[in-house]
Amino acid sequence: MPTTKKGRCPRRATWLSFAVVALAVVSGAATTLDQSSVAGADDQPQVVFHTSSNPAPTQTATGAPTHVASAVQGVQRSQQELDQEAEAARAYKQAIATLSALKPHPSPQHVFDALLATSNDNTNSIFTSFLPNFQGQGPIGSAIRIILKLHHLATSRISSSFSKEGLGLGSKKREEEGKTKAIKVMDLLEHSADLGNMDALYTLGVVSLFPPNHHFELSPEIAYASFSKHASQTGNATSQAYLAFFHASGYREVVPVDQGKAQLYYTFAANGGNKGAQMALGYRYWSGIGTQESCKRALTWYGSAAEQAMAKYLTGPPGGRTLPQTSTRLSDLVGGIYGPGASVASTGVSALRPAIKAGVARAAGETWEDVLEYYLFNADRGEIDFAYRLGKIFYQGSIYASAGGIASGAEGVGAIPRNYKLARHYFSAIAHQVWPHDPPSTVQTKDDNRPIGYAAASAAYLGRMYLRGEGVKADPAMAKAWFARGAEQGDRECQNGLGIIYRDALVPGSRPDMKEALNYFDAAANQDLAEAQVNMGKHFYNRGEIMKAIGYFELAVRNGSPLEAYYYLAEYHSAQATTPNLPPHITSSSCSMAVSFYKLVAERGVWEDDLLRDAEIAWMSSTNQDKEVAMLKWWLAAERGFEIAQNNLGYILDQDRSILRLTRFSPATASNDTASLALTQWIRAAGQRNIDALVKVGDYYYHGLGVSAEENETTRLEKAARYYQSAADTQMSALAMWNLGWMYENGIGVPQDFHLAKRHYDLALETNAEAYLPVILSLGKLYLRSIWHTLTGGKNGLNLWYPDETETGHSGDTKEIDGQSGDDTGMETKQEYAEEEDGPWYFGRAKEEFHRRRNKQSQPLVPQGEEDPISWARARRDAERERDSDFGPEDYFDAALQGNREDVEFDEFGETMVLVGLCLIISILIYIRTRIIERMRREQRDGEQPANQNQGNQGNPNGVFPAPGDPARADWAILR
Numbered sequence: 014m015p016t017t018k019k020g021r022c023p024r025r026a027t028w029l030s031f032a033v034v035a036l037a038v039v040s041g042a043a044t045t046l047d048q049s050s051v052a053g054a055d056d057q058p059q060v061v062f063h064t065s066s067n068p069a070p071t072q073t074a075t076g077a078p079t080h081v082a083s084a085v086q087g088v089q090r091s092q093q094e095l096d097q098e099a100e101a102a103r104a105y106k107q108a109i110a111t112l113s114a115l116k117p118h119p120s121p122q123h124v125f126d127a128l129l130a131t132s133n134d135n136t137n138s139i140f141t142s143f144l145p146n147f148q149g150q151g152p153i154g155s156a157i158r159i160i161l162k163l164h165h166l167a168t169s170r171i172s173s174s175f176s177k178e179g180l181g182l183g184s185k186k187r188e189e190e191g192k193t194k195a196i197k198v199m200d201l202l203e204h205s206a207d208l209g210n211m212d213a214l215y216t217l218g219v220v221s222l223f224p225p226n227h228h229f230e231l232s233p234e235i236a237y238a239s240f241s242k243h244a245s246q247t248g249n250a251t252s253q254a255y256l257a258f259f260h261a262s263g264y265r266e267v268v269p270v271d272q273g274k275a276q277l278y279y280t281f282a283a284n285g286g287n288k289g290a291q292m293a294l295g296y297r298y299w300s301g302i303g304t305q306e307s308c309k310r311a312l313t314w315y316g317s318a319a320e321q322a323m324a325k326y327l328t329g330p331p332g333g334r335t336l337p338q339t340s341t342r343l344s345d346l347v348g349g350i351y352g353p354g355a356s357v358a359s360t361g362v363s364a365l366r367p368a369i370k371a372g373v374a375r376a377a378g379e380t381w382e383d384v385l386e387y388y389l390f391n392a393d394r395g396e397i398d399f400a401y402r403l404g405k406i407f408y409q410g411s412i413y414a415s416a417g418g419i420a421s422g423a424e425g426v427g428a429i430p431r432n433y434k435l436a437r438h439y440f441s442a443i444a445h446q447v448w449p450h451d452p453p454s455t456v457q458t459k460d461d462n463r464p465i466g467y468a469a470a471s472a473a474y475l476g477r478m479y480l481r482g483e484g485v486k487a488d489p490a491m492a493k494a495w496f497a498r499g500a501e502q503g504d505r506e507c508q509n510g511l512g513i514i515y516r517d518a519l520v521p522g523s524r525p526d527m528k529e530a531l532n533y534f535d536a537a538a539n540q541d542l543a544e545a546q547v548n549m550g551k552h553f554y555n556r557g558e559i560m561k562a563i564g565y566f567e568l569a570v571r572n573g574s575p576l577e578a579y580y581y582l583a584e585y586h587s588a589q590a591t592t593p594n595l596p597p598h599i600t601s602s603s604c605s606m607a608v609s610f611y612k613l614v615a616e617r618g619v620w621e622d623d624l625l626r627d628a629e630i631a632w633m634s635s636t637n638q639d640k641e642v643a644m645l646k647w648w649l650a651a652e653r654g655f656e657i658a659q660n661n662l663g664y665i666l667d668q669d670r671s672i673l674r675l676t677r678f679s680p681a682t683a684s685n686d687t688a689s690l691a692l693t694q695w696i697r698a699a700g701q702r703n704i705d706a707l708v709k710v711g712d713y714y715y716h717g718l719g720v721s722a723e724e725n726e727t728t729r730l731e732k733a734a735r736y737y738q739s740a741a742d743t744q745m746s747a748l749a750m751w752n753l754g755w756m757y758e759n760g761i762g763v764p765q766d767f768h769l770a771k772r773h774y775d776l777a778l779e780t781n782a783e784a785y786l787p788v789i790l791s792l793g794k795l796y797l798r799s800i801w802h803t804l805t806g807g808k809n810g811l812n813l814w815y816p817d818e819t820e821t822g823h824s825g826d827t828k829e830i831d832g833q834s835g836d837d838t839g840m841e842t843k844q845e846y847a848e849e850e851d852g853p854w855y856f857g858r859a860k861e862e863f864h865r866r867r868n869k870q871s872q873p874l875v876p877q878g879e880e881d882p883i884s885w886a887r888a889r890r891d892a893e894r895e896r897d898s899d900f901g902p903e904d905y906f907d908a909a910l911q912g913n914r915e916d917v918e919f920d921e922f923g924e925t926m927v928l929v930g931l932c933l934i935i936s937i938l939i940y941i942r943t944r945i946i947e948r949m950r951r952e953q954r955d956g957e958q959p960a961n962q963n964q965g966n967q968g969n970p971n972g973v974f975p976a977p978g979d980p981a982r983a984d985w986a987i988l989r
């Protein structure tokens with residue numbers, strides 16, 4: 014009885030026939046019916062027919078034959094509808110129960126693991142290799158070492174057996190079970206959806222698009238069909254947003270790319286309140302994808318999305334919901350798209366970013382487990398500074414903190430499992446050294462003999478945890494007591510915490526005390542605490558003192574405030590952008606700034622759907638399907654305008670096999686589709702101020718990758734040159750300058766011009782000293798070429814004897830280049846997306862210009878970063894080592910072998926070489942000595958066997974040693 018497939022009519026017919034049969038055999042109706050229906054429903058979930066067939070016999074048992082048929086039909090129809098609904102709900106519930114009972118993938122606790130660290134297996138962590146040394150030699154040391162080894166073996170065994178999805182029988186059985194469950198879930202969902210359960214339909218779509226584990230199949234077709242039906246029947250915004258994505262991206266060619274339809278669905282979804290769709294729509298209006306560019310409209314949509322993010326933020330505990338951790342560019346972990354040195358991402362101030370540092374640490378073989386272990390080891394030895402940092406790491410759930418204080422959150426690249434309990438353990442241990450009793454104790458004594466050290470900062474964390482109920486029950490009074498202790502010592506986080514408590518009257522029975530609150534906020538703000546500056550700003554903002562407020566918000570942004578300050582600044586600029594009667598250049602720049610800031614807020618406030626983080630986790634897992642899901646999530650996020658997602662998608666799909674980077678993930682053969690998708694992502698990322706991506710776009714045009722077939726060779730290369738030019742104009746990418754120099758040298762895409770070539774090579778060197786070797790080689794070649802060119806009668810060769818006119822001022826240079834290339838080629842040097850008069854606008858430019866205007870002292874854009882816990886630990890360890898350096902030579906070898914600490918390494922290397930040299934000399938001397946002794950012994954035996962001595966002499970005719978009997982031999986005898 015295929016009810017699920019054919020719908021209601023067949024069912025109704027069956028029911029009717031049941032009724033007739035029931036009339037015919039009134040007596041034994043119940044039992045036979047039951048049996049026959051069960052027999053007919055072999056392929057149905059059994060429960061279905063038991064429950065729904067029971068009413069039939071009772072209905073039919075009474076009443077006259079003629080009325081019965083219609084009565085039964087009527088009653089049964091409504092009954093049946095009810096049943097259907099109940100049945101659908103039941104099936105949906107069962108499916109959800111099964112789904113949530115599924116063991117999730119052993120989700121990687123540490124987001125960035127095995128895959129990105131180069132050959133993780135054979136490079137051992139500096140920290141772990143060091144750990145056992147602390148234990149010295151004795152039996153305890155060995156025991157600890159063995160235990161550590163075993164522990165490592167066990168954990169790696171477990172993780173590898175997880176990743177290989179099973180060896181042995183137990184896992185095979187589990188595999189079967191998992192498969193069955195997956196089938197069960199899909200079947201129940203389909204069944205329920207067929208019966209009209211809309212939630213089931215939606216869930217079916219989600220499960221098909223994002224398989225919960227590898228037993229489920231990724232099926233975009235089913236997902237599309239489900240969302241399509243769901244959207245048309247319920248007008249659900251989430252489903253519409255998914256449909257929009259399918260149309261915008263042409264994902265897996267489920268539907269052809271149709272930007273019009275995408276725009277339509279995005280608009281519906283955005284109006285329905287879907288934040289992702291609002292961001293996507295904002296991004297499309299901003300960059301003119303599938304629609305006319307319009308800053309005003311972008312502003313509207315990004316404004317709504319940011320508003321949602323802010324609303325969510327404010328629903329959190331006092332001080333706002335904990336921010337999601339930042340996401341990571343995959344390319345940063347390997348030093349940028351072009352690798353370390355050649356990429357803008359890893360040169361200059363960018364090299365200080367945590368993602369780059371994490372990449373370096375990973376490449377050196379560190380795993381976060383090892384780092385944690387090292388910290389734990391030292392913290393448990395009673396090292397206060399380790400304990401404090403460890404508490405911080407556990408509190409923020411990441412090795413790396415973001416700049417700007419506790420409220421700024423942490424960097425996802427260092428993610429470890431957050432653990433409030435352990436954090437509290439370490440913070441209390443530190444605080445209790447100074448304040449031996451917890452606050453409620455009336456013995457409020459401070460141990461004056463102990464230095465404060467980290468105690469005040471720990472008190473800030475403890476207070477914060479009590480204030481927000483993190484790992485403990487929220488207790489504002491307790492929080493206040495801890496804050497008061499720390500504030501007394503001038504700790505800025507404590508002052509800010511007290512301010513919040515006074516402002517919001519959080520202690521039961523108190524009244525808001527704004528004056529007191531402002532005192533504390535002001536004290537903390539004066540210590541450059543971003544959150545306190547935001548709180549000051551908010552106070553003035555609410556009082557209508559806008560300019561004063563804006564001043565505080567701008568300060569806060571500079572000190573690293575990641576969310577609220579941007580939101581208020583955006584509100585301010587947004588108001589300015591929509592004010593009538595202002596000159597257009599002011600409204601347009603206000604609009605751009607507001608959009609940029611709203612975008613930042615909307616992208617950071619992703620509590621409910623953190624696509625980037627989910628994608629990172631999926632990418633780190635082992636199966637191909639998970640990688641596919643990761644790609645899909647990045648793609649979804651890229652459509653919403655996340656630059657990091659665009660960068661990551663471009664990076665993993667990269668088709669450019671330039672010799673500068675060995676592409677790791679790209680398929681063996683380049684495919685045009687993939688290349689054009691990658692190119693699209695690079696272009697979009699480049700539009701958001703990713704300069705490496707801009708160079709990449711140049712590369713794609715240069716190699717003709719993903720470029721439309723109509724493009725002929727000439728125009729393609731000209732475009733490549735133009736992209737390189739605009740990347741070079743940023744004065745940040747040495748690679749772009751070098752490429753451009755090469756194109757001028759060879760006359761590719763631009764007219765041949767040795768002077769310009771030289772100028773670009775020189776600029777590359779000026780920009781990045783690491784480009785020294787390639788630039789010198791290129792310059793040498795250029796001179797040779799130029800000489801040849803001149804010798805063969807060419808004009809405009811380089812003059813070897815006088816300095817080129819390029820060696821004048823730097824800033825004048827680039828302008829000149831701009832002008833010249835424009836004159837020479839007669840083509841526009843401006844970018845395609847350079848609509849504004851004053852150069853191309855990109856996301857983040859508003860922020861940059863804002864910083865430039867604000868920071869008269871041209872402070873770097875990256876706010877003062879937090880210290881790097883890994884290098885800190887290394888420095889600590891090295892210092893310790895130095896202190897105990899009378900260990901003897903074995904330590905020198907140890908140090909030399911471990912490497913990776915540039916300057917120290919160099920010193921130690923030198924010392925090691927001296928030692929090695931000394932050893933060599935000693936062994937040579939010893940060797941010589943034994944030789945001499947041997948020879949003397951032989952001499953003694955000479956009388957018996959003179960032939961032997963001859964041979965010996967022949968074997969070493971010009972030997973260093975004087976022949977026996979030579980008077981000089983006496984000199985050598987000293988050695989004896």
Ligand SMILES: *[C@@H]1O[C@H](CO)[C@@H](O)[C@H](O)[C@H]1NC(C)=O
Nearest residue numbers: 211212215249250251252285
């Ligand atoms: C769309 O439907 C899903 C599933 O029924 C629901 O969770 C979600 O809240 C709906 N979204 C909107 C905007 O109504």
Ligand SMILES: *[C@@H]1O[C@H](CO)[C@@H](O)[C@H](O)[C@H]1NC(C)=O
Nearest residue numbers: 684685686717719720721722
């Ligand atoms: C890819 O593009 C190249 C150059 O335009 C073309 O020759 C080739 O046939 C294309 N391949 C596919 C699979 O479309």
Ligand SMILES: *[C@@H]1O[C@H](CO)[C@@H](O)[C@H](O)[C@H]1NC(C)=O
Nearest residue numbers: 723724725726727728729731
């Ligand atoms: C390439 O196209 C440009 C304009 O589209 C044209 O002027 C030029 O002659 C073409 N070159 C070749 C080699 O076809």
